[in-house]
Amino acid sequence: MDRATFPLRYTRQIRFPRVGIAGQSKLLAARVVLVGCGALGAGLAEILVRSGVGHLRLVDRDIVDATNLGRQATYTQRDADMGLPKAAALAEHLRSFNPEVEIEPHVADFEAATAPALLDGCQLVLDGTDNLEARYLINDLCVRAGIPWIYGACVGASGMTAVVLPGETPCLRCLFPDPPPLGTLETCESAGIIAPVAALIASLQAGEALKLLCGDTAALRRTLLQVEMWPWRLVELGGAKPTPRADCPACGQRKFEFAEGARAAKAAVLCGRNSVQLRRGNVAGSVDLNALARRLEQHFTVTHNGWVLRVCAEGLDLTLFDDGRALVSGTGDPAVARGVFDRVVGS
């Protein structure tokens, strides 16, 4: 394809020599999966679609609500009023930004049983999720299949991102072998979040995605980047050329516990009770309900009777047991139950 046959929208990007005509052709032929369409995901999707990434598959289980509008790019008041699924609403907006690329929305929970099919045929996976279980699952599936993925996370005014090139750079389990104990990490629901840190991390992820899709792997940042925005602090971990760890369960020992479902959460709809039981796969030992109560009671109505912890959030009742089990009452939809659990307790 010569310069004249490209749509005008890519002119400035083609003029940047490290993209050029060759890079733009690769972007238009690219197939990318984005898991999670919240603040990171929506920001990432907009940049990639405007840049001409030819095929973007969106995966998200949530609906748009008013609390998303303070930071999640592209979503509108109408999306929230109509309660549209994020994947569907985002697909509609993205098509209006660039009708020349193909957008494939999936309103679905990203879990071990269904995730491999959602990654089928892709060359890059982008992390726009809000929970660790999904990230460890992405890591297992990508390391097992040799697909690059780009990790991103943010809460409060802090963010973190890394590019995982299986076999070349450390994977998520090289960096953090196991997720932290259940309920110990802050979430955007408990600690809040400011819009610019989500936009910054999404931009950093999108920049590495463009380099990778243009085939300029030598230019990729290979460090784990940690950003504190308020007050400002930037830390890059891993040295000049970090490599995978030989003792890593995933890329060293080829054990894929998250992909095989051994450490996945199990959800069961409780008949006739409008409730879902969640059993987390990550829990080793008992959950410190006292510590969790102290963290959550700053933000929610919490009761703790020594045996179970009850939290009211988003119109639902969560009852947590110290073996990591939870009952979510007020919904019969496992995806809704998982969503509120991950936002409030974290996973």
Ligand SMILES: [Zn+2]
């Ligand atoms: Zn690893």
